[in-house]
Amino acid sequence: MFNKQAKAILPLVGIYRNASNEKAVKLLGWNPRSNEEAILTTVESMVKWGAITEEGN
Numbered sequence: 001m002f003n004k005q006a007k008a009i010l011p012l013v014g015i016y017r018n019a020s021n022e023k024a025v026k027l028l029g030w031n032p033r034s035n036e037e038a039i040l041t042t043v044e045s046m047v048k049w050g051a052i053t054e055e056g057n
Helices: 004-012 022-028 035-048
Strands: none
Touching: none
């Protein structure tokens, strides 16, 4: 109620929007990363740029 950004998206609450990578795969031959690979790569990048530190350091 009091957050302007949240209030702006209120009309979208409850609306389902279907999204797919099918077109990119078909037209571009794109092969997306697995969920596991995407998560691990994200964590490696965050460590590299100092957003998080490796355990034990």
